[in-house]
Amino acid sequence: MLVVTNNPLLCSEPNALFVDGSFRDVLVKVRDLVYSGYELVTHPLFASLGMMFSPYRTVVLGESCGRASDYEMELVENAIVTYDQATEGRVRFAEYDEDYAWMDRSLYQSALEDQGLVLNRY
Amino acid sequence: MKLEQGLVYIKDVVGGSENSVKDGVLTVDVEGLKAHLLEDPKVKAVEVDFAKPGDHTRIVPVKDVIEPRFNFDRVNGFPGMTVKYNECGNGRVNVLRGAAVVTIGDAVGFQEGVIDMWGEGALWTPFSKTYNIVVDITPIDGVDPHEHETIVRMAGLRAGTYVGLAAENATVDETKVWELGPAKEESEKYPDLPKVAYVQMTISQGLLHDVYMYGVDVKEIIPTWFHPNEELDSAIVSGNCVAACDKITTYQHQTNPLTEDLYEQHGKTINYIGNILSPELTTLDGKFRNCDYTAKLCEQLGADGVIVSEEGYGNPDSDLVMICKRLENRGIKTALVTDECSGWDGTSQPLTDTAPEAVAVVSSGNVSKVIELEPADKVLGNLKAAETVAGGWAGCVGDDGSLKVELNAVIGATSEIGYHNASVKLY
Numbered sequence: 001m002l003v004v005t006n007n008p009l010l011c012s013e014p015n016a017l018f019v020d021g022s023f024r025d026v027l028v029k030v031r032d033l034v035y036s037g038y039e040l041v042t043h044p045l046f047a048s049l050g051m052m053f054s055p056y057r058t059v060v061l062g063e064s065c066g067r068a069s070d071y072e073m074e075l076v077e078n079a080i081v082t083y084d085q086a087t088e089g090r091v092r093f094a095e096y097d098e099d100y101a102w103m104d105r106s107l108y109q110s111a112l113e114d115q116g117l118v119l120n121r122y
Numbered sequence: 123m124k125l126e127q128g129l130v131y132i133k134d135v136v137g138g139s140e141n142s143v144k145d146g147v148l149t150v151d152v153e154g155l156k157a158h159l160l161e162d163p164k165v166k167a168v169e170v171d172f173a174k175p176g177d178h179t180r181i182v183p184v185k186d187v188i189e190p191r192f193n194f195d196r197v198n199g200f201p202g203m204t205v206k207y208n209e210c211g212n213g214r215v216n217v218l219r220g221a222a223v224v225t226i227g228d229a230v231g232f233q234e235g236v237i238d239m240w241g242e243g244a245l246w247t248p249f250s251k252t253y254n255i256v257v258d259i260t261p262i263d264g265v266d267p268h269e270h271e272t273i274v275r276m277a278g279l280r281a282g283t284y285v286g287l288a289a290e291n292a293t294v295d296e297t298k299v300w301e302l303g304p305a306k307e308e309s310e311k312y313p314d315l316p317k318v319a320y321v322q323m324t325i326s327q328g329l330l331h332d333v334y335m336y337g338v339d340v341k342e343i344i345p346t347w348f349h350p351n352e353e354l355d356s357a358i359v360s361g362n363c364v365a366a367c368d369k370i371t372t373y374q375h376q377t378n379p380l381t382e383d384l385y386e387q388h389g390k391t392i393n394y395i396g397n398i399l400s401p402e403l404t405t406l407d408g409k410f411r412n413c414d415y416t417a418k419l420c421e422q423l424g425a426d427g428v429i430v431s432e433e434g435y436g437n438p439d440s441d442l443v444m445i446c447k448r449l450e451n452r453g454i455k456t457a458l459v460t461d462e463c464s465g466w467d468g469t470s471q472p473l474t475d476t477a478p479e480a481v482a483v484v485s486s487g488n489v490s491k492v493i494e495l496e497p498a499d500k501v502l503g504n505l506k507a508a509e510t511v512a513g514g515w516a517g518c519v520g521d522d523g524s525l526k527v528e529l530n531a532v533i534g535a536t537s538e539i540g541y542h543n544a545s546v547k548l549y
Contacts (some may be wrong), residue, residue, distance in 0.1 A: 042405050043437035045326045045474060049463070049530050050364030050491065052436060055271055060405075072406075075440065075475070082436065084476040086490075099230040102267065103329065107404065110328030114341065115405045 002038065004030050005058035009105045023057040027083055030059045031076045037066040042111045044079040052086045053093075053108075054100040058108040060115075123211040123351040124301040128294035132220035135172050135253040139352040141288035148221050150255055158284050159257070161521020164265065164273045169258040171502050173224070173239050175251050180320075180498035180525075181237040183507040184533050185225040185274050185363050187249055187373040188282035190218040191356065192289035199283045200356050202337025204276060210336075211351030216289035222252040222373055223285055225278035226503040227259050229270040235533040236495070236525070243495045243525075246535040248372075248542055252328065255504045257281045268329055275361055279372070283457055290340055300351050300385055305395050305423065308388075315393040316426035320350070320384055321416055322539070323441060324370070325362045325434045326401035331372075332361035335399060345400045345416045347423065350381045353397065367489050367535040368461050371432050374534065374541040378457070383540075395423050400430075400445065402438040409441050417448035427455040432538045435463055435489065439474035443468075452481035461536035464488045466528075487536035487544040489529050497523035 003010065004020040008024050009060050030044055039062035046052060133146035142149045156168045157350050160254055173179040192198060195213025199205035224237065229488040237249045244250030261273045302308065309317065324333040326341035335348070335358050348357070358375040379395065400416040403409055420428050428449050432442045449456040458480055462472030468488050497520075498505075505519060518526045530534040534542050 032516050040406050043409070043440060045436035047327050047331055047434040047437050048362070048365035048405065049367075050330075056171045078474050081471060082439075082463070085470045089466065096230070099267075102459055103230060106268070106329040107327060107331065110331075110341070110466060114403055114408055 001041070002033070002061040003058060004033065007056040007058050007101050007104050010058055010108065023055060024080070024083060026059060027076070027080050030061065031080060033047045033061055034072050034076050035068050037064045037068050038074060038105055039063065039065060039069070040072045040075065041115060044076050045082060046107070049086060051103065052083065053090065053115050055092070055097050056104040058104050060108070060111060115121050123349045124299065125211055125351040125355055126214045127298045127300070128214065128216040129219040129293045129296045129298060130216055130289055130292040132218050132253050135174065135255060137172070137238050140461060141285060143218070143288050143292035148218060148253065148288055150288070155281060155284050159259065159277050159281060160274065160504065162277065164269070165259060165277055166262045166346055167196065167260040171256045173237070173240060173254040173256055173502060175234055175253070177239045178499035179239045180243070180501045180505065181224055181226060181254065181256055182235065182501065182503045182505060183226060183228060184235055184237055184366065185227060185229070186278045186360055187533070188223040188278050189373045189376045190221055190223060190286035190289065192216045192286045192399050196465060198286070200279045200359055203281060203334060203359055204279045210355035210357040211349050215355060216292060216294065218286060218289050220252055221285070222249060222254050223278060223282045224249065224254045224256045225259060225274055225281070226256060226505060227274055228504065229274060229363065230267050235255060235531045236527070237533050238495055238498070238530040241496055242493055243532065246493065246529060246532045246543060247446050248534050252411065255281070255285055255446060258503065271330060271363065272359065275359070279520060300354055302350060302385070302388065302396070303393065308393055308395070310430065312389055312393040315389070315391065317383065317395045317424050318392040318427045319395050319398060319400045319420050319425040319428040320380055321400050321420065321428055321445060323400045323402050323430065323438060325438065327404045330363045334359045334361055340399060340401045341403060343401065344396055345412050347396055347398050347419055347544060348396070350385065350397050353378055364531065365434055366533045367530050368434060369533070369536050370539055371534065374537060374539060377487045377541065379540045380429060384429070388434060392427070395425060400441070402434065402441045403435060409444065413441055413444040413448055416445050420449060420454055421452050425454050427457070429457050429459065431459040435461065436474060443473070443475040443477045447477050447479045457541060459484045459486060460538055462488045463490055465490050486538050486540060487529065489536050491529045493527060493529060495525040495527065
């Protein structure tokens, strides 16, 4: 399991690959890893526009099987397009960054609980 | 199941010393309501206010909206949430139609949306037409956001039930009966009509991204069939507070127009075979499992056609499209209801995911459309919150209190179950 994140609350998470950059930088890193054969465990995007404006994002990958999945490559590319579209022209509002970090970690933890058994195999 | 709704049309709301309805005027025992909500030791303070159609009032940030009701034939309240489990969907219930409990308050810094009761903003939200009992709940100090969300959610539901006491002895203006028998019986009655199921997707991913059925967190379940009456009788409760425009509030679950329209066509053009709750998970494994399972349920039920509604935006688009593909590949005709994130000019790719099988798609509007809202005379809640609700941005609140926001920020503006005001105009 590989946890690709720019969330400071998760930088010391086991298997964390810390990205010193933006939400978009995390998506790009995830895309590169998916192209190199890593399996996507969680979807790169959140489920709401409210979270699209989060400065932080955490995406869980599985192990590298050496062969990229067509579906996952398309999915992560579309995620970047969607992210760019949704955040275009927006002036970032930094006041609630701490809350966003907390929420991102909380949703990451829910994903782990959801997939707990599966993740144990990694 | 047979549910008999006695609709009591509300034409005004006032404060008083009892909960009652007379000549369409709802009286709310405000002090009693406050005292009732303060019985929860985790609620520190409660403020109650009214917002009526046409008032120059802005409500922000809204957490949930609840329709006040009184159930005669089961324990009154929200089974599994505020009262012990009781089966929903049978018996008699009086409904204060036209009234709504609206909860407000900050659980985390960024969230939820705006209801304007007048002007441009009122055009976009269906809750500008309801007489709103606005409940501002402050929890005790030191609670974390999970607890905070729970406290506010439960207080809102309890407020709905408390105000709903007024419906017990009210004169009913109209009665609606929702009745659907076992699938076998209905199919025998309408052997020549196509069987149609309704798949209702719900955000089910964690804090501020949850939905509950009979108190069960639906991210913990695999997709399940349920009787349409159960939702119309308050079995489903919203626990998500992040996307104002396409969040399905508890009120919208209680009055789901897709369910009501399918009922309307039952026995005429279709044989309505029920609803399927399909949780939108965050993991791909979970998405594959739930999408397969949803399509399998539809197939096993013998559906000829399925209507699928989404909740949220972003990763749920993948579920929507996957369900569509799986249904169409099984030979089941599928129609999707979703909103679009098409950019300020409306020309960008509307969904995160697409598929050639998605040939029948109903759009409930472009969440990115920018609207300008004039200053309010009165703000219930916190105007500054508008900057951080989805659709707001730094600087979107003018010095005079005006707002420039995307439809994202407006509660129910692009409801993906169709409980909203936007429509299509042909040129």
